[in-house]
Amino acid sequence: MVKELEKAGFPVAHMCNLVPVSQSVGANRIVPTISIPYPLGDPSTPPAEQWKLRYHRVGVALEALATNIEQQTIFPVRI
Amino acid sequence: MxxxxxxxxxxxxxxxxxxxxxxxxxxxxxxxxxxxxxxxxxxxxxxxxxxxxxxxxxxxxxxxxxxxxxxxxxxxxxxxxxxxxxxxxxxxxxxxxxxxxxxxxxxxxxxxxxxxxxxxxxxxxxxxxxxxxxxxxxxxxxxxxxxxxxxxxxxxxxxxxxxxxxxGYFPRGCRHEKFLEDKRENTAAYRGVQMLIRKMHGQPYRTELAIPAPEQVPIAPAVSDLSHAVVAMVTSGGIVPSDNPDRIQSASATRWGRYDISGMERLEAGVFKTIHAGFDPTAANADPNVVVPLDAMRAYEKEGKIGRLHPYFYSTVGTGTTEAEARRMAQEIIPHLVADGVTAVILGST
Structure with missing residues (x-):
């Protein structure tokens, strides 16, 4: 789906946990998430912490959409 | 007979x-x-x-x-x-x-x-x-x-x-066991080194284990001004309204849905849930924003970091779904994005 959307001209930030899969399938802008069942917030942590993580990683994805890249790129996350 | x-x-x-x-x-x-x-x-x-x-x-x-x-x-x-x-x-x-x-x-x-x-x-x-x-x-x-x-x-x-x-049939990706005569030239080590030598000399060689090359798509240019961007969210994590109105399958999906989020600050538990059969749904059902981060997107919208959020999110289930079906579903979603002037997409996978 990422590739079809990108083919249509939309930059796509792929937020996923299985980064190697995303790479091998051919996503261009990849932002790692923390797990499969809860990509953007670990339920064993307080809601405030989950929010911080989610807000940060979505922010990275938005920056990725605004970043011109020459090759497939995994955007680093801090939280 | x-x-x-x-x-x-x-x-x-x-x-x-x-x-x-x-x-x-x-x-x-x-x-x-x-x-x-x-x-x-x-x-x-x-x-x-x-x-x-x-x-x-x-x-x-x-x-x-x-x-x-x-x-x-x-x-x-x-x-x-x-x-x-x-x-x-x-x-x-x-x-x-x-x-x-x-x-x-x-x-x-x-x-x-x-x-x-x-x-x-x-x-x-x-x-x-x-x-x-x-x-x-x-x-x-x-x-x-x-x-x-x-x-x-x-x-x-x-x-x-x-x-x-x-x-004369299309490769299934199956490897067949084959017994070769027991001699040095037939060992995997010998065959591998021969292949390497040919490769180093720029001579043709054939791999014994072909890894299918993924089709690469050209990198779409970045949005020039994020503060004017219209961003849409798509998920393969199976988040749907609780009654799953489009009856999206829990695995090997062929259907997708588009769900109105205008006026919503976050995806409320009980109103949305996941029907994805490939992972434990507890966390996603308790807070669907961990899969479709509407709350964070709204925050960025308010801050003016993005122009606006597209008023729908798109959802299907990515487990067991064939590439061909995924491609078709994306193609069906695209006209909706184009119609609203969407300029960039965040696609979340589980």
Whole structure:
């Protein structure tokens, strides 16, 4: 789906946990998430912490959409 | 003598074209239409029955059609099942792939079909079903039947499968065990080093384990000004309104939904949930924002970091879903994005 959307001209930030899969399938802008069942917030942590993580990683994805890249790129996350 | 049952569509059965495409499955003794060519090419096997089903019936009522065909086969289970050739006919290819896979699974007998490389059935079934590489249309009937039945004859007489390339079918990604004479030149180490030497000398060599090269798409240019961007969210994590109004399947999805989020600050538990069967849904059901981060996107919208959020999110289930289906679903979603002037997409996978 990422590739079809990108083919249509939309930059796509792929937020996923299985980064190697995303790479091998051919996503261009990849932002790692923390797990499969809860990509953007670990339920064993307080809601405030989950929010911080989610807000940060979505922010990275938005920056990725605004970043011109020459090759497939995994955007680093801090939280 | 070994037995064969063949499957053809309404058109090749000679009962009609589009107007008969909803024909329910039926079984007939002996050969019908092109099945005569199959019988003629078979060396020591008899086509006992021909199954016929309309392509649209198979395409739209797949479960019923497959169940009925399996029922019709009871009592006539052959040594080998052959469907098609389907050439470049998409619906027919889909039907042949579907029924070959179902017959293989139910009766544990081999099933063969034949299609043109561009038939979408190839992509959908090549890993599960032996699909011979065929021509574009029925003018290639003779040649396609010959190729397929050459292999059928080998299979029925117990000769070994020489592999996809030698036999003429699309590689399934299966590796066949092969015993070589016990000598140095046949060891994996020797073969590997020879290959490396050829590679270093720029000479042609052939890998023994082909890794399919993913199709790369050109990198879409970045949005020039994020503060004016219209961003849409898409997920393969199966987040849907609690009653799953589009009845998106929990696995091997073929359906997707678009859900209105205008006026919502976050996805509330109880209002949205996940129907994805590939992971524990507890966390996603308790807070769907961990999969579709509406709350964070709203925050960025308020801050003015993005222009606005597209008022719908799009959802399907990514487990067991074929690449071909995923591609089609994305293609169906695109016009909705274009219509609202969306400029960038965040796609979340689980």
């Amino acid at each position: 070994k037995t064969v049952v063949c499957y053809i569509n309404q058109f090749f059965a000679g009962i009609g074209g589009e107007e008969k495409a909803y024909q329910e499955p039926y079984i007939q003794e002996g050969c019908v239409g092109p099945v005569q060519a199959i019988q003629a090419a078979l060396e020591d096997a008899q086509v006992t029955h021909t199954l016929v089903c309309g392509d649209n019936y198979m395409g739209s009522d797949t479960e019923k059609a497959v169940a009925r065909i399996l029922e019709l086969l009871e009592g006539h289970v052959p040594d080998l099942f052959i469907a098609g050739p389907a050439f470049q006919a998409g619906r027919y290819g889909l039907a042949c792939g579907t029924i070959c896979q179902a017959v293989q699974e139910k009766f544990s007998i081999p099933a063969l079909t034949s299609m043109h490389p561009e038939n979408p059935g190839v992509e959908m079934f090549r890993q599960k079903v032996i699909i011979f590489q065929g021509g574009k249309g029925a003018v290639k009937m003779r040649a396609d039947v010959q190729t397929m039945i050459r292999f059928a004859n080998k299979l029925l007489s117990g000769q070994p499968n020489e592999g996809a390339e030698a036999e």
